[in-house]
Amino acid sequence: MTESYPKPFIVNGAGIAGLTVALALAAQNQQVLVFEKAEGFEMLGAGLQLSPNAMHVLKALGLEKRIDQAASAPESIEIENAVLGHKLVSLPLGKSIKEKFGAPYNLIHRADLQDILFNACNNHPNIEVRFSSEVIEMAPHGRGVTVMLNEKGETNELQASGLIVADGVWSKLRTEVIGLDAPEYSGKIAWRALVPFERGKTENRTRVWFGPKSHVVSYPVRNGAFQNLVIITGGPESTGKETVSADANELKMLFKGWKGDFLPMLDRKTKWTGWPLYEVKTPNRMAYGTVALIGDAAHAMLPFAAQGAAMAIEDAAVLATQITVCETVEEAFRTYEKLRVPRVSRVAKTARANGRIYHMSGIRADVRDLGMWLMPTRFLSARQNWIYGWRT
Ligand SMILES: Cc1cc2nc3c(=O)[nH]c(=O)nc-3n(C[C@H](O)[C@H](O)[C@H](O)COP(=O)(O)OP(=O)(O)OC[C@H]3O[C@@H](n4cnc5c(N)ncnc54)[C@H](O)[C@@H]3O)c2cc1C
Known part of the structure; x- marks a missing residue:
């Protein structure tokens, strides 16, 4: 079991993935610096469905009460035929899902979730979130990672124990720095x-x-x-x-x-x-030495299983756990990749299959x-x- 690392972890991107991983690492006594390119948060996006798998992680981070205040738990999901206007099926959510999985199925505005996560980060002594800043270069090595930062136009070099790439589907670190495939339209x-x-x-x-x-x-x-x-x-x-x-x-x-x-x-x-x-067609790389990718930067998927943010939240929990149980950051990120790739690949495949079912026409x-x-x-x-x- 590893104690706190001497140098901070750097997280690039303060979306759902970046803020959740910052909280999860800080909860394990690690120091975290989060860099966000934007000057502040915009009201980007709209609603998010937060399923029990994600809610379990947020609950463990002590956020359940605040999320419950901002969210609602729908009674059911109704599936209908859009052309004929017929109802096909009604599946219970609400109480029955909370009883079955031990956590609710919630509906929330993305900006409200981001706000809750950001406030929790701001109130945590181990976390610092800096806006108008982005990691532009990195060099992983045996003692951690050297990171080149652009902060308000100034370039600085920083040393970190590990870098977590959480800058979303358009991540330049993913494509231009690490050299992974770009998500496909x-x-x-x-x-x-x-x-x-x-x-x-x-x-x-x-x-x-x-x-x-x-x-x-x-x-x-x-x-x-x-x-x-x-x-x-x-x-x-x-x-x-x-x-x-x-x-x-x-x-x-x-x-x-x-x-x-x-x-x-x-x-x-x-x-x-x-x-x-x-979408990232084959989300099979989530770690490079002391650099890990999480959320959409690692595995942007079609939203037809309503699981993109939930997978980012799961990633955060698994990564922070591995940092605690493994001897080195490299080993932790390698194990994280091994644990996450099969899960996110299966969810992405399910989302694609859902799309085919939802969009059928004629006799099908x-x-x-x-x-x-x-x-x-x-x-x-x-x-x-x-x-x-x-x-x-
Ligand atoms: C229509 C639609 C519906 C959806 N519905 C659901 C749903 O119901 N449930 C669900 O779980 N998921 C849903 N999703 C998916 C979900 O929105 C995403 O998977 C999730 O927001 C990804 O979070 P992220 O933190 O990885 O990326 P983002 O939310 O994109 O965050 C990335 C952050 O990094 C910052 N950034 C970008 N570039 C840089 C840089 N160079 N340096 C520093 N910072 C940078 C950005 O400003 C941003 O703050 C939906 C998606 C869509 C499109």
Whole structure:
């Protein structure tokens, strides 16, 4: 069992992955420096579903109460046919999932989760978060890693015990410094909006509509003040941008004649943003000596299992545990990679397979719908056990 390392761990990126790993390492008595390129946090993204596997980690970090205050636990997930407007199945969440897995299934605004994590980091004596700064070069060696930092235009060299690359799907450290493959564009776009609602007028459930080459997900966030709406459609042949602008009227044209009752939400005035979806096709490298990759920088995946952030949170817990139980940072990161690659690969594969099922058309969609009607709900729910039942 290793004591505290003499030099700090450096985390590049203060997203869900970076802030969670900082907290998990600090909880093991390590010193952590987090560098974030942005000047501050923006209200980026929208809703997040936080499944029990992720909630267990956040609970162990002492964040359950604060998350419960900002989040809601949906009673059920309703799956419907977007074209015909028929309900296919209703799977219980809420109390039953908390009893089964010992942690809730929560809905939260991404910015609220990031805020909770950031405040916890700020209040921890072992963690320092610095904005307008980024790691631009690194050289792992036997005693740790030498890192070149760009902070507000100034370049500095730092020595660390290990570097954790947590700078998301567009990570330059991943592609340009380590030389790993760049995430590939999936040809799909996620159109996201927060539709304002009068409090109490939203339903406390997650709804998913399946349609040809598209699907729609909707659930309440911020105590029902907004309905988080995500519409997945095919996108242009190529993109290269993080986000693209969107127009609700153009989206409505795609669903002409469909009966799914998400459609009236497209008439409400709100801002839409398109997120081209990228994925790391083979997420098989998560460690290079004293450098580890976590979250989307390691294994960006399609959001069709709602598990990208959950995997980042799991990564953080496993990495911090290995730092404590292994003799060296190199050994800890190597073991972390060995433990995480099969899990994240299987979840990414499931997300891809979900997409194929959600987007079926014609006779295949009819067979899918019939199967869902006939299958007992406990069998459909049990398909998630291996994901939600995970523990560190
Ligand atoms: C439509 C959609 C719906 C989703 N729904 C869910 C869901 O319901 N549940 C779920 O678990 N997941 C979901 N996800 C996935 C989830 O959002 C991501 O997997 C998760 O946010 C990844 O976190 P991260 O910290 O790895 O990356 P990010 O959140 O991208 O954070 C990276 C951070 O690094 C910073 N950064 C970037 N470059 C640099 C640099 N050079 N130097 C320093 N800092 C840098 C960024 O500013 C940012 O703060 C969804 C994704 C999408 C697109």
